[in-house]
Amino acid sequence: QPVLTQTPSASASLGASVTLTCTLSSGYSHYKVDWYQQRPGEGPRFVMRVGAGGIVGSRGDGIPDRFSVLGSGLNRYLTIKNIQEEDESDYHCGADHGGETNFVYVFGGGTTLTVL
């Protein structure tokens, strides 16, 4: 099964842009990754799914178009433009693996985004 690696923390100034990275382990460059946002004290919220070719499907409910994704090689990126205070959150990536009988889902360690 894949291992997903995320940088533990990131920061960006209000109004700036930031790109968060989720890196798949070797051999899994064809995998799709889900991005989730988790604001302090809240549960996770689906942001978008991204594959090697970019977004798969549509944004999660209420996710503004300031959020975008890109895929390249083993990396799956989440970019947030014109950062707002409400974007300060933990961002998790996850991916599914296997079929119906041996299905597993793995998460990365998460990135805490601080808005300066």
Add this chain to the structure above:
Amino acid sequence: EVQLVQSGAEVKKPGESLRISCKGSGYNFSNYWISWVRQMPGKGLEWMGRTAPNDSPPNYSPSLQGHVTMSADKSITTAYLEWSSLKASDSGIYYCASTVEGGDYWGQGTLVTVSS
């Protein structure tokens, strides 16, 4: 409107049993898997496994197999996560989640505290 509503917070002692629930509404409960996700205090997300409201057997994370039991009762559109003997390390927030018609839905979380 699709909703997943979880049971309330629990405080238990080590060795006790516990069952928490996740009630689905607003969709055909029998058609979709429900996953359980754990979040330890201050930590990231961990997928525990998933249960199908039809007759398919659950899928468990290899690291948790044997310690928890997942089930569902489609007659009351409710999924369950159960422990027969809790450990202090089981303390955390537990979320149920499901992908329904391309949308990703999460319960509000159940806080479980295991302490002597």
